[in-house]
Amino acid sequence: MFTRILIPFDGSPSGAEAVRKGAALAVLCGAEVLILTVFHHHSLLEASLSAQRPGESGNVDDVMRDHAREVAEAGRALAHEAGVSGARAFVKGGQPARSIIAFAREHGVDLIVIGSRGLGSIESFLLGSVSHKVTGLADCPVLVV
Template sequence: MFSRILIPYDGSTGAERALVKAAELAKLCGARVVVLTVYRHHSMLEASLSMVRGAAEPGHLDDAMRSHARDAADYAKSLVRDAGVAEVSAFIRAGQPARTIVAVAREKDCDLIVLGSRGLGATEGYLLGSVSHKVTGLAPCPVMVV
């Protein structure tokens, strides 16, 4: 049925529910799983706000965001393995989430994308449309929204 499933994971509750469902499906199909965590490059506005927040902030926001993304991807990978899926890989990428998800689905030749209906970007989703909605319109393969 499916041989390679992409699971975008941002650490949100919705993403974790999607991860669990995708792992169940991968186990049933004998599919490989590709976990992807996307982080956004910080803007100049975010950089200027970080100066106001105080000295406890990290020196470079991209480094902190990359590190957080790596931790999230590793956590998701371990959950999928614990669910009994043998072949799991995890990647992190910087970029706009929907476009990056679609690009990785093409690059890794995934035949299904499973993602949560709401992630961590609630304000952006409200103003610009949700990532899941954008992915369903752009994806080269079926998309399951949990």
């Protein structure tokens, strides 16, 4: 049925539920699981206005990328707990919906399992959620959890 399942994960409760559901489906289908965490690239202006956590050095993108790696690994661990031993975790920078769609195309994904509500800002309420955008742009089926 499905051979490669992409599960975008942002660390939210809805995202964790998507990982659990996607992993369960992968076990049933014998599908490969790819966990993707997308972080937002900051412009120079945003970077100059952003505060960093104490004790962290580097630019804002480096800090965001490091945090995204931790989130992606947490998603991979959730998939492992749900019975998927070979899940792989990836991190990409950019606009979330576009990055998810591009990643799915590049990796030949045949199903995307995504949480209905993530950690997005008020912007998502005005412009539409990431899950809504992904369902409209994807070339493959999308399961919104």
